[in-house]
Amino acid sequence: MIPLANPVPYIxxxxxxxxGLFAVVFKRNLIKxxxxxxxxxxxxxxxxxxxxxxxxSIAPIYTSSPGGLMSLPVPxxxxxxxxxxxxAVLALMISFIVHIYRHYNTLDASKIRGDxx
Amino acid sequence: MSKRNFAAVIFFxxxxxxxxxTALMMHPFGIFDDNNQPEMDDRIIDNSQTxxxxxxxxxxxxxxxxxxxxxxxxxxxxxxxxxxILVFRRLKK
Amino acid sequence: xxxxxxxxxxxASLAFPFVMIYGLxxxxxxxxxxxxxxxxxxxxxxxxxxxxxxxxxxxxxxxVKEKHLSTLESTGxxxxxxxxxxxxxxAGVFFNNFLFDSNLIFNIVPTxxxxxxxxxxxxxxxxxxxxVGLKVVAGLFAIVLVMAYATTKMGGNEx
Numbered sequence: 001m002i003p004l005a006n007p008v009p010y011i012x013x014x015x016x017x018x019x020g021l022f023a024v025v026f027k028r029n030l031i032k033x034x035x036x037x038x039x040x041x042x043x044x045x046x047x048x049x050x051x052x053x054x055x056x057s058i059a060p061i062y063t064s065s066p067g068g069l070m071s072l073p074v075p076x077x078x079x080x081x082x083x084x085x086x087x088a089v090l091a092l093m094i095s096f097i098v099h100i101y102r103h104y105n106t107l108d109a110s111k112i113r114g115d116x117x
Numbered sequence: 118m119s120k121r122n123f124a125a126v127i128f129f130x131x132x133x134x135x136x137x138x139t140a141l142m143m144h145p146f147g148i149f150d151d152n153n154q155p156e157m158d159d160r161i162i163d164n165s166q167t168x169x170x171x172x173x174x175x176x177x178x179x180x181x182x183x184x185x186x187x188x189x190x191x192x193x194x195x196x197x198x199x200x201x202i203l204v205f206r207r208l209k210k
Numbered sequence: 211x212x213x214x215x216x217x218x219x220x221x222a223s224l225a226f227p228f229v230m231i232y233g234l235x236x237x238x239x240x241x242x243x244x245x246x247x248x249x250x251x252x253x254x255x256x257x258x259x260x261x262x263x264x265x266x267x268x269x270x271x272x273x274v275k276e277k278h279l280s281t282l283e284s285t286g287x288x289x290x291x292x293x294x295x296x297x298x299x300x301a302g303v304f305f306n307n308f309l310f311d312s313n314l315i316f317n318i319v320p321t322x323x324x325x326x327x328x329x330x331x332x333x334x335x336x337x338x339x340x341x342v343g344l345k346v347v348a349g350l351f352a353i354v355l356v357m358a359y360a361t362t363k364m365g366g367n368e369x
Binding site for chain 2: 087088089
């Protein structure tokens with residue numbers, strides 16, 4: 001990685017998104033697909049926070065702070081909203097999985113979709 | 118392998134290559150040079166105590182400078198709880 | 211689901227007040243230290259979920275009806291929106307901080323730089339912190355309770 005000086009946060013984001021995408025595309029159990037979606041959301045939240053860091057900076061809080069450069073507060077506020085929305089979407093997805101299981105009596109995505117073998 | 122599996126592998130490699138090349142074009146981690154200075158965040162950090170009265174700049178942003186986004190998030194949380202209780206009400210009978 | 215053994219029930223009911231006080235501290239000091247409404251609400255909801263797992267969902271559903279939880283959540287949402295509309299009535303802008311530097315409650319302006327935090331500051335922010343914390347606690351606990359109770363009945367029903 002010659003052009004970037006410190007590529008470790010971006011490599012972590014790419015790793016999380018690719019692991020989640022592998023679970024969504026290649027797995028057939030419904031619960032594994034939902035876990036893959038949650039891992040992709042964790043990767044996106046990490047990316048939002050790494051955009052707001054300044055070198056050698058402290059948290060943007062004035063109570064008994066040692067003074068100095070502060071990191072940006074707006075990406076942290078956007079990440080807070082994103083985490084809560086991720087929890088809401090996860091709760092709805094799991095309740096729909098319970099409903100689907102009562103109706104079809106299986107958790108295999110290709111059998112529910114009706115693929116011939 | 119079947120046709121669907123082959124298309125899935127092609128899609129996965131295209132996304133992986135795209136993400137890798139995007140990461141090489143990002144700005145270096147933690148360094149803001151002369152043509153992307155964070156002017157909005159510098160103004161929020163400097164004036165957060167005298168305009169909102171909060172020592173915590175992140176809470177000042179969430180509830181005062183961008184309170185409308187918090188209203189939208191509270192609506193999403195309410196809708197999710199209503200949806201979950203609605204789905205399980207028919208299962209209980 | 212049924213409850214767990216007597217040791218688990220005793221330890222859970224001993225630890226629950228401490229978890230609740232810690233979560234309430236993080237909600238109340240949201241404008242001074244890291245934290246706020248959403249984070250403190252998640253901590254209190256985790257403590258309540260610990261009680262649900264230790265005592266079983268049938269006992270917990272007997273003590274806490276779900277329409278009380280829905281009333282609590284709606285109260286939190288009404289207080290949040292009411293504070294925003296009061297800002298519109300008093301100063302002409304939606305979500306205006308109308309208690310900041312006025313003569314009512316929560317009106318001390320902190321001096322610049324690194325200070326020791328004053329709890330009586332920051333206008334409408336502590337009120338909104340409590341409203342959002344109440345909403346998050348009631349919402350997350352209602353989700354977990356309804357899911358745990360409905361899946362006990364699923365074993366006896368046919369399709």
